[in-house]
Amino acid sequence: MGARGSERELATIPSHLLEPAHYAAVRLPVDRAETLPAWCYGSAEFYAREIERIFMLGWHFVGRADLVAAPGDYLTVDTPGGRSSCSGTPAAVWTSSPTPAVTAEPACSREAGRAEPSSARTIAGRTDLTAGSWALPGCTIAPASTGRTGA
């Protein structure tokens, strides 16, 4: 059990915070385990590792198909880490026409989760989007907004 009461010590961030030994107490059975150290909730280094190994891998839910059911509907997909991680633009767009597809559209603009008119025009103007799934390299995903191209 961790330090408490008069035994409590100031929390410090270790120099090698991804060393498994720092987490031995978390690995114990729940009735003897401790919560994650505070740095897991604020450290840039720990966060970067989470983005790399969790949000860049595996499958991620991005939205409901019924929200983009009509031909030309689209769902933009944002990047974990915010705008700075990928030039501040959505990483991918999921469209329903002609068949469900995920497409990258780095030219989209978006503010506060709302699709800008320019994004719809940009998507509608693309002629090289074919059925399939596409994304910008180096980016991972999160849903941002939905819209309709008018197609």
Next chain:
Amino acid sequence: MHDRPGFDRADWGLTRARAETWQGFVFVTFDPTAGALRDHLGDLGDKLGGYRFDEMLCVERRDYEVACNWKLLIENAMEEYHTGTVHHASLGQQYAVQEETRGHWDAIYIPQETSIAVLPGETAPFPPVTGLTGRPAHGTYFTLLHPATQFACTQDCMWWLRVVPLEPTRSRLEVGFCFPRTTVARPDFAAGAALYFHRWETGIREDNRICEAQQAGLRSALRTAGPFALREPAVHRLNNWVLDQVLDGPDRRLLAFRTQPGAR
């Protein structure tokens, strides 16, 4: 670039990724080595398929920016220990049991014969999902689809939550509210749905506030790790799932390989 020998615009276009759907939910992976979605989801379909999500409509989406790490929102969503304090004047105390799962998902279950999607004291106006039987007919599942998606499934509707990490201490919470198509088609849907939206908005704002307060507490130099309450084992499992992914070492259990029920 037209003057660069050998440059072909087609080589520098969009990169193909993969998308699959399950019961109306769209999933994407950018990992070329990822297995099939159905393998990732394990027995989710066996446990929750009865809700017939593919016959639901997402009637509204709302986004919230929350000043906390993404894990705090997920941890909060996967234990009911906080409900007696954080939601004492609204949702009230809830009591959950743990669910055994296989795949990259986890769940707690709250036995309750009526929909949990309206406030205590109110009567849910809509019928249950057609054909709902077994445990889903007698309670509510709060599930976590690793890493940061939750499906909350009750007798007459479901709502999904997705946490998007923006910075180490800032996240966006995206929520969608889904009802069966037959419910949405009812003439009294708008009036009845107002009860649900009020309950959801109340609970979400209370959860967001406590997560931001928790993040503020984590900044204290006096903060140290503490014990888990025995009513939050899913938080312990989540913490260890995260460590499985991010740490190197012989104990590392990679994202693709947790397939046994009750692992950790």
